[in-house]
Amino acid sequence: LPELLDQTWQTVYAPAAATVLAYLIGLPLGILLVTGEEGGIRPLPEPLMRVLNVVINLLRSVPFLILMALVMPLSTIIIGTSVGTTATIVPLTIAAGPYVARIVEISLREMDRGVIEAAQAMGCSPWQIVTKVMLPECRPSLINGATNASITILGYGAMSGAIGGGGWGAVALMRGYGRHHVVVMWAAVILLVILVQIIQSIGTALSVKSDRRINNNGSKKRRKS
Numbered sequence: 221l222p223e224l225l226d227q228t229w230q231t232v233y234a235p236a237a238a239t240v241l242a243y244l245i246g247l248p249l250g251i252l253l254v255t256g257e258e259g260g261i262r263p264l265p266e267p268l269m270r271v272l273n274v275v276i277n278l279l280r281s282v283p284f285l286i287l288m289a290l291v292m293p294l295s296t297i298i299i300g301t302s303v304g305t306t307a308t309i310v311p312l313t314i315a316a317g318p319y320v321a322r323i324v325e326i327s328l329r330e331m332d333r334g335v336i337e338a339a340q341a342m343g344c345s346p347w348q349i350v351t352k353v354m355l356p357e358c359r360p361s362l363i364n365g366a367t368n369a370s371i372t373i374l375g376y377g378a379m380s381g382a383i384g385g386g387g388w389g390a391v392a393l394m395r396g397y398g399r400h401h402v403v404v405m406w407a408a409v410i411l412l413v414i415l416v417q418i419i420q421s422i423g424t425a426l427s428v429k430s431d432r433r434i435n436n437n438g439s440k441k442r443r444k445s
Contacts, residue, residue: 230305231387231415235377238312239370245317249276250324251350261336262346276318284315284376305387308380316373323365327358360431367423371416378412388412 253272256264282290288311292302295310331354339353355362378389392408395401 227388227391228411231374231377231389231412234305234308234312234380234387235370235374237309238316238377239366239373241309241313242316242320242369242373243366245313246320247324249317249321250328251354253321253325254328254354255346255350261340261349276321279314279318280322282315284311284379287311287315288380305380308377312373312376312380315376316369319372320365320369323369324362327361327365328354330361331358360427363423363427363430367420367427370419370423374412374416374419388415 249272252264253269253276254260255262256269256272258266279287288308291311291314292307294314295302295307298310299307301307335353335357336349339349344352377387378392380387380389388408388411392405392412395404395408
């Protein structure tokens, strides 16, 4: 039981920390990609936007295992080691940050442009439009995106067992596949699948709860009845 709890903690710990850090980086970037474009609420110089898009696309295009190997020296500088569960937070964050930025960008682009134009007509500042209009209106989509990002980062974390990361991914790779212990491998995979299902269920529930359209329709039906 202690080992089971320890492996579960290692499976959750690094991806959770990386998800928080990735959103601290990716959320502002995603907002910038929408607001800073030509015709956005706060246009930025076109060369700057091009560079930003190229950097994000480059980081997204590098396979995670290769990216882990490339940033191992950076992990050593920041964490003090390039091996272990904590050390994987650095490559996980670098890999997930651009992914989160694109998810946020897609969510914000789904918003009705007329709502933004109405806010501008009322004299709202760009900061007010972002914080009071765009983010609240896109909350369900952003929560769904955060759920998908968390699951993706969890998958990255499972692969980090290849460079000494801990958790059920390392158990499946090293003890299960590496030593041909099929039962151990499948047990680890099943536990990872259960964890993904829990994250997805929580994310879906939060998204539905925050969707005002669903809640308003439900309220109207209750009033009619």
